[in-house]
Amino acid sequence: MRFVGVDGPRWFLRGVISGQGAVQPEAAGLLETIFRDTVVVRGDGPMAPRDPIVLKLPDDAQMVPEGVQQEDQESSRFSGGMGQLQRGPEITEVR
Secondary structure (H helix, E strand, C coil): CEEEEEEECCEEEEEEECCHHHHCHHHHHHHHHHHHCCCCCCCCCCCCCCCCCCCCCCCCCCCCCCCCCCCCCCCCCCCCCHHHCCCCCCCCCCC
């Protein structure tokens, strides 16, 4: 795991990168860009130390950026649905 952080006026932004991004800098490029582009608006009200600031996405945020191809549902290894589950072996008690 790799921890990244930015200390601002009356706030601290902390991120944790795990997996390949923690050991290979080129694999963490997108996560570092997202972290770098994050804007913190703390507000003027008082807050307790370590009190989390509410995360709010921009109004024009998209789940998948334009121009990025999504995987075909049939070819994805995560595409299986509940309908594809099958009953496994059962244990029967005999006395």
